[in-house]
Amino acid sequence: MSIIIDKLFANATKIIAIAILLIVAWIFVVLFQHSIESINAFGFDFITDTKWAPNLEKFGALPAIYGSVVSTFLAMILAVPLAIGVAIFLSELAPAKFKAPVGVSIELLAAIPSVIYGMWGLFYFVPIVRDVFGGIGISMLTAGIVLSIMILPFMAAVTRDAMNTTPDILKESAYALGGTKWDVIKDIIIPYAKAGIIGSFILALGRAIGETMAVTFVMGNVHKISADLTQPATSIPVTLANEFTEADTELYYSSLFELSLLLLVISFTIISVAKFYFLRRKRLV
Amino acid sequence: MTHTKKRIIINNIVMVLSTLSALIGIGFLFWILGVLIINGVDALTWSIFTQEGAPPGNAEGGLKHALIGQLMIVGVATLVGVPLGIMAGTYLSEYGQKSKLSEAIRDISDIMMSAPSIVIGAFVYAIIVAPMGHFSGWAGSIALTIIMLPIILRTTDDMLQLVPSTLREAAFALGAPKYKVIIQVVYRGAKAGILTGILLGVARVAGETAPLLFTSFNDNFLNTDMNAPVASLTVTMYNYATSPYEDWQKLGWAAAFILSMFILSLNIIGRLFIMKKKGK
Numbered sequence: 001m002s003i004i005i006d007k008l009f010a011n012a013t014k015i016i017a018i019a020i021l022l023i024v025a026w027i028f029v030v031l032f033q034h035s036i037e038s039i040n041a042f043g044f045d046f047i048t049d050t051k052w053a054p055n056l057e058k059f060g061a062l063p064a065i066y067g068s069v070v071s072t073f074l075a076m077i078l079a080v081p082l083a084i085g086v087a088i089f090l091s092e093l094a095p096a097k098f099k100a101p102v103g104v105s106i107e108l109l110a111a112i113p114s115v116i117y118g119m120w121g122l123f124y125f126v127p128i129v130r131d132v133f134g135g136i137g138i139s140m141l142t143a144g145i146v147l148s149i150m151i152l153p154f155m156a157a158v159t160r161d162a163m164n165t166t167p168d169i170l171k172e173s174a175y176a177l178g179g180t181k182w183d184v185i186k187d188i189i190i191p192y193a194k195a196g197i198i199g200s201f202i203l204a205l206g207r208a209i210g211e212t213m214a215v216t217f218v219m220g221n222v223h224k225i226s227a228d229l230t231q232p233a234t235s236i237p238v239t240l241a242n243e244f245t246e247a248d249t250e251l252y253y254s255s256l257f258e259l260s261l262l263l264l265v266i267s268f269t270i271i272s273v274a275k276f277y278f279l280r281r282k283r284l285v
Numbered sequence: 286m287t288h289t290k291k292r293i294i295i296n297n298i299v300m301v302l303s304t305l306s307a308l309i310g311i312g313f314l315f316w317i318l319g320v321l322i323i324n325g326v327d328a329l330t331w332s333i334f335t336q337e338g339a340p341p342g343n344a345e346g347g348l349k350h351a352l353i354g355q356l357m358i359v360g361v362a363t364l365v366g367v368p369l370g371i372m373a374g375t376y377l378s379e380y381g382q383k384s385k386l387s388e389a390i391r392d393i394s395d396i397m398m399s400a401p402s403i404v405i406g407a408f409v410y411a412i413i414v415a416p417m418g419h420f421s422g423w424a425g426s427i428a429l430t431i432i433m434l435p436i437i438l439r440t441t442d443d444m445l446q447l448v449p450s451t452l453r454e455a456a457f458a459l460g461a462p463k464y465k466v467i468i469q470v471v472y473r474g475a476k477a478g479i480l481t482g483i484l485l486g487v488a489r490v491a492g493e494t495a496p497l498l499f500t501s502f503n504d505n506f507l508n509t510d511m512n513a514p515v516a517s518l519t520v521t522m523y524n525y526a527t528s529p530y531e532d533w534q535k536l537g538w539a540a541a542f543i544l545s546m547f548i549l550s551l552n553i554i555g556r557l558f559i560m561k562k563k564g565k
Contacts, residue, residue, distance in 0.1 A: 002462040009464035013376035016369050017390050020434060024393050027408045034411050085306025093300060094307075102311065104556070109314040111552045113492025115519050116541050119526045120317050123534075149313050156310060180296035203399060210401025212495035213519075217527065237403050237495065244407065244499045260407040264400065271399045275392070 031264060034257035037250055046258060052223035054243075059255035061262065063223040067140065067235035068263075071215060072208045074144025074229070079152045080201060086152070087159035088185060103160065110153035118217035121146035126218055135230035143219040143233070150214045151204045158203070162196030163189050199278025206270035210263060212237035236263045325542020328535040338505035338516070341530030348540055350507040354516035355544075357509065358422055358501055359491050362429035366490075367483055369430075370437025377438070378445035379467055391442065394435035405431050406496030414500060422508075422515035425501025429490040436489060440482025441475075448474040481555045488551035492544065494519035518544045 038046060042059060049060025090103050125146060130137030166189045174184045190197070220232025221242040234242075236259050247253040336347025373390070381387030409428040414420055448471050456466040472479070494517075497503075502514040503524060518540045525537035 002465070006462045006464045009467070010376075010380055013372045013380060017373040017376040017381065017438075018386070019369075020373055020438065021390055021393055023431060023434075024397060026412075027404070030408055030411045031404070082306045082310050085303040086310045088299075088303040089307035093304060102307070106311070106314065108549055108552055109317070111488060111492075111548055112317070112545055113494065113519065113548060115492065115494040115522055116321065116545055117317070119522065119537065119541055120320055122526060124316075124320060149317075152310055153314065180292050182296040182299040183292065185299075207399050210399075210403070212401065212403045213523065216495075216523075237401060240403050240407065241495055241498055244410070245502070257407060257411070260404050264404045267399070267401050267404075268396060271396045275395055 028261075028264070031257055031261040035254055035261050037254035038258040041251060042255075046255070047262075050225055052239075054247075054249075054252050057249065057251050059251070061236070061255075061259055063225050064234050064236045064239045064259060065262070066225050067143075067219065067233040067238070068209050068266075070229075071140055071143045071147055071219065071233070071235055072205060074141070075147035075151060075208050076201070076205055078145065078148035079155055079204070082148075083152055083155035083159055083201075083204075084197075086156035087163055090156070090160045091163040092181060092185060092189070103157070106153045107157050110157060113213070114150060114211060115213040117146055117150045117214040121214065122217040129230070133230045135228075136232065138218055138220045138232050139230045140219065140226075140233040141229040143215040143235070144229075146214050146218050147208050147211060150211065151208050154207070155200055155204045158200035159193075159197050162193040162200065165196070166192045195278045199274045202270060202274035202278065206267050206274060209270065210237060210267045212241050216241045321538075321542050321545055324535075324538035325546075328539035329542065333536070333539050337507045338521075341528065341533050346532065346536055348518070348521065348536060348543070350504065351516040351518045351521040351540060352543070353507060353509065354422070354501075354504070355491070355518040357511060358425045358497070358515055358517055359429060359487065361423070361426035361511065362433055362490055363483075363487055365426070366430040366433035366486065367437055370434050370482075370486070371441050371479065373434070374438045374441025374445065375467060377442040379463075379471065391439070394439050397435045398439070401495075402428075402432055402493055403495035403498075406499050409496065410499045420500065420502035420514040422501050422511035422513070425497045425515065425517065426511070428496040428500045429493060432493060432496065433486045433490045436486040437482050440485070441479050444475040444478030444482065445471055447478065477558045477561065481558045484551045484555035484558070488548045488555070491551075492519065492548050494523055498523075 038059065042049065046059065046061050047065065048062055049058075050062045051058050051060045052063060053059075086106070090099060090106070094102060121142060126137035126142055128137075129135075129139060129142045129145070133139075133141060170188050170192065171184050174188045179187070215235060216238050219234060219238050221234045221238055222232040223234055223239075224231070226233065240256060240259060240263075244256055247256055332345060333347045333349075334352065335349060336345055337350040338348075339346030377387045377390060381390075405428050409424050409431070413424040413427060452470055452474055453466055456470045457463075461469070497517050497520050501517060501520070503520040504514045504516045506516075508515055522537050522540040522544070525533040525540070528534065
């Protein structure tokens, strides 16, 4: 009897585990199937065309791709130096009694849902950007800034963890040779933790590019490519969030699915690079 | 200037800069928390818990519909996602171990944990909402289950691996079949860790908005029928906050406050479990 139960239990767990692989494959297949109409209609032009005009049945994704890339790039430029600074502070500078509370509050802030970052951005940050940089405040620039604040806690916490893995004996030896704190950080800790730090940044980049709610509030949804950062823009997730329930024709609907597929492929690639080349099995995710 | 002096000066500059960046970072983050608390507490009234949504301009509106809807959507996702995640995690740790299949599932789960959740929403729309012809609470729960699964699976897997193999061997030596060893010995040893994974998984999906936009959609009134559109705190927050009406925005802040307090407490409780375990 118990041999049968044993077999049942073992097989049930195996089936469910395999089902997870199948679900992921299924997601790709379904998104692809629903994109076919758009792929057939536009081909490669979908990615290079700048015109997104649902009323004319014309769908070009370049403005959304441009918005995703530029807002993510802005977020990274702003967040990377801050994250490194915070991580240095937390791992090397802060007095012992500050380390835990400050570290934990940063980790907790990483847990705040992105819809709340978006709401905060809309009510408190949009007016500031409007007053300081001009425009209506809802813009690519605001999206980049809000995004950078959203990914900062995650990047800082993971970078700190990576820095903390440096063996004490290495640091002590460097101090014994007369190194200053900065010497130790730059010549010992950062080289030691380099892979982990880069990995965490790439992972944050992967998350930022798929981040939806934090930017949906503050980016507008304007399918135009503008070099002026104070202009409203759009990104792939913003387009999806705003237009998915509005799609009234087959081709519109299919184009949105092609956008989803594009987003999934992009983020899957970025996250895989972070994971396989930099983080390996270190469970930093 | 001597070389040493230069190094000391550079050192001091860097130290000041990194302390400054910590202050900036923490300042921003406390700004957000402060805004949440000030606006949230300001907007909290009893009627929020007793009243359903109301048209703008009517002061009697509340969030009862969204609170109950949120509980239903997240509750169903938890009821489905947790056992499935634990079972799959059990396979990885106890049966598959370092096999190619297990490693592939681990890798894919890690990647899925960071994948954009709005894409999961699009997927569920295609397989559930479109064929059924209408938005539904079930669809929202399914989307959240898919997001929750890899989190529960990976924490279960990690926590079960921490259980010493001597415990398993001792139980096997007594003649217990493997499933009994797993259920009665291994699970018990990893209880706190698995619970932490569940709490963090629930906390994670409770804040999800994007995948709900086109699965459970929203409803401004109380609806307990999971086969129809169901309100959630997050989507309600999005709709109310982006509306031009002040009383709706106020309700949006109340929703933001309630939700973030809920998620932060789940995270804190989860952390306490881990700390207690480490303290032993």
